[in-house]
Amino acid sequence: MPEWNKPLPTISGETKPYWDHCRRGELLIQKCDKCEEYQFYPRGICANCWSNDIQWVTASGKGTVWTFTVTYQNGTPGFADEVPYVLALVELEEGVRMFTNIVDCNPRSVSIGMPVEVTFVRATDQISVPYFKPAA
Amino acid sequence: MIAQNRAGGYGHAQAVSHQSGEEVSVSMVDLKHAAAIVGIHEHVTRYAPDKSELQIQGESVIKALEDAGLTKQDVDGLLTASSSARNTGLNLADYLNMYPRFVDNTTVGGGSFEFHLSHALNAIVAGRLNCAVITYSSLARSGSVSVGTGGVARFGHPRLEPSPDSFEELYGLTTVGLYAMIAQRHMHLYGTTSEQLAEIAVAVRHHASMNPEALFRNPITVEDVVNSRVISSPLHLPDCCVITDGGGAVVVASAEVARNCRHQPVWVLGAGEAVAHQGAGKRDLMYIAAHQSHGPAFGMAGVTHQDIDMAMIYDSFTITVLETLEDLGFCKKGEGGDFVSGGRLRIGGELPINTDGGGLSSNHPGMRGIFLLLEATRQLRHEFDGTPRQVADCNIALCHGTGGALGSRHSGGTVILGRD
Ligand SMILES: [Zn+2]
Numbered sequence: 194m195p196e197w198n199k200p201l202p203t204i205s206g207e208t209k210p211y212w213d214h215c216r217r218g219e220l221l222i223q224k225c226d227k228c229e230e231y232q233f234y235p236r237g238i239c240a241n242c243w244s245n246d247i248q249w250v251t252a253s254g255k256g257t258v259w260t261f262t263v264t265y266q267n268g269t270p271g272f273a274d275e276v277p278y279v280l281a282l283v284e285l286e287e288g289v290r291m292f293t294n295i296v297d298c299n300p301r302s303v304s305i306g307m308p309v310e311v312t313f314v315r316a317t318d319q320i321s322v323p324y325f326k327p328a329a
Numbered sequence: 330m331i332a333q334n335r336a337g338g339y340g341h342a343q344a345v346s347h348q349s350g351e352e353v354s355v356s357m358v359d360l361k362h363a364a365a366i367v368g369i370h371e372h373v374t375r376y377a378p379d380k381s382e383l384q385i386q387g388e389s390v391i392k393a394l395e396d397a398g399l400t401k402q403d404v405d406g407l408l409t410a411s412s413s414a415r416n417t418g419l420n421l422a423d424y425l426n427m428y429p430r431f432v433d434n435t436t437v438g439g440g441s442f443e444f445h446l447s448h449a450l451n452a453i454v455a456g457r458l459n460c461a462v463i464t465y466s467s468l469a470r471s472g473s474v475s476v477g478t479g480g481v482a483r484f485g486h487p488r489l490e491p492s493p494d495s496f497e498e499l500y501g502l503t504t505v506g507l508y509a510m511i512a513q514r515h516m517h518l519y520g521t522t523s524e525q526l527a528e529i530a531v532a533v534r535h536h537a538s539m540n541p542e543a544l545f546r547n548p549i550t551v552e553d554v555v556n557s558r559v560i561s562s563p564l565h566l567p568d569c570c571v572i573t574d575g576g577g578a579v580v581v582a583s584a585e586v587a588r589n590c591r592h593q594p595v596w597v598l599g600a601g602e603a604v605a606h607q608g609a610g611k612r613d614l615m616y617i618a619a620h621q622s623h624g625p626a627f628g629m630a631g632v633t634h635q636d637i638d639m640a641m642i643y644d645s646f647t648i649t650v651l652e653t654l655e656d657l658g659f660c661k662k663g664e665g666g667d668f669v670s671g672g673r674l675r676i677g678g679e680l681p682i683n684t685d686g687g688g689l690s691s692n693h694p695g696m697r698g699i700f701l702l703l704e705a706t707r708q709l710r711h712e713f714d715g716t717p718r719q720v721a722d723c724n725i726a727l728c729h730g731t732g733g734a735l736g737s738r739h740s741g742g743t744v745i746l747g748r749d
Contacts, residue, residue, distance in 0.1 A: 282736070
């Protein structure tokens with residue numbers, strides 16, 4: 194496996210379960226027990242009602258492309274030699290949107306509304322990164 | 330004390346003169362003629378490898394005070410922002426050897442300087458400030474900073490913040506990409522075209538052709554734009570701002586100080602501030618911060634969109650202008666493509682914008698918000714009378730600064746300026 198030369202996440206107490214489960218191939222999001230809203234990115238409070246009663250739930254891993262761009266220029270190490278790649282906001286079935294890349298397809302085939310599903314790539318022993326690919 | 334709360338931040342000055350405690354309304358202070366831009370200077374360099382950022386700011390402050398007819402001793406406030414330096418206001422006060430009693434380092438991206446003007450107005454009304462300088466400089470070009478096409482790693486940060494960077498930078502976000510995503514969805518929802526976005530670049534370049542200091546002055550066509558290289562789809566190279574060095578300063582003063590300045594005052598008629606972000610993964614990012622900031626600004630100024638003679642709209646990218654015009658309320662959501670077409674944005678058109686050539690063609694040293702204030706002031710002073718660059722009968726101008734990125738999180742500062 195080639196050495197990972199893209200940025201790696203920094204894990205904190207409030208985000209550790211997310212990254213732990215990515216390593217096991219599960220995408221976690223959070224839901225508030227009090228107001229029942231989902232949220233992303235994960236945090237230690239409910240961003241909606243500010244309660245502490247938040248639970249981790251496993252997302253279905255399915256969603257649609259909310260918007261995207263095919264990136265042709267990025268000088269950052271790890272991405273410079275990967276252009277063109279697709280940067281996207283994917284809306285999960287649960288209703289929250291997250292940044293990702295759409296992989297395993299021709300960048301020019303990506304469109305808004307396209308069904309996608311999560312796929313994980315192992316970066317290090319500790320970190321696996323969630324990406325999305327066209328739904329089977 | 331009730332009056333203070335009711336007046337929402339502007340009550341302090343009122344409370345001093347209303348010791349009886351009787352209820353007063355905000356309208357009793359003439360906010361529209363409380364603070365004015367009285368001096369300006371643009372450091373016109375587009376490439377200054379031999380200067381420091383502090384030197385450019387120092388030179389700009391001195392010239393702007395000369396323009397106002399004021400001296401160092403008149404200044405009691407300092408406002409600045411920087412995307413590169415730490416302790417910006419502290420280092421600047423040190424460099425200038427000033428001891429300001431009002432310091433503001435609000436840094437919310439390129440539009441920080443519209444926030445600064447808003448804050449200076451507040452401080453002047455509160456009696457805590459008589460005369461301030463707002464200043465900025467950057468060596469983005471001579472420092473070879475990839476402002477738009479580098480990720481966070483371009484700043485040499487090996488460690489990402491746990492949130493939100495660790496959920497974003499893994500995916501190769503670029504500044505241009507975060508605007509391109511909004512353009513892509515705008516096209517999807519409303520049928521907006523690359524040709525319509527190009528109209529913005531063409532209009533702004535037309536204005537740059539009249540500005541001898543502009544970086545790019547050769548006229549371009551819609552075909553030139555849509556046939557050029559795609560940086561991040563659907564945005565082409567001319568949809569993106571230039572990268573330059575540069576800087577400038579604005580002197581803002583109370584009505585009392587303004588009365589004795591060299592130029593007629595350019596009043597701060599109204600101001601509004603806002604931020605927009607992911608909203609925990611749920612905000613509809615097709616509505617930008619301008620959607621929230623324009624109402625307070627128009628309300629305070631007591632003017633309507635029809636009263637605006639020209640606008641300085643932060644043009645990091647063409648889509649920034651289109652989204653901003655929609656969300657400021659100049660046209661309905663989704664109608665921006667039609668609105669920007671047909672010469673409407675050119676001098677002589679219904680709503681001339683960015684008459685200095687904007688960030689798209691004139692200059693963009695990382696944070697462009699101060700240059701919006703400079704050009705609006707020049708137009709309101711009728712500095713270009715007798716030349717094609719002057720907007721006819723220019724009495725009221727709007728500046729809207731956007732900082733950050735439309736696709737992730739950004740600020741929006743609207744200010745409305747007017748002459749007597
Ligand atoms: Zn909640």
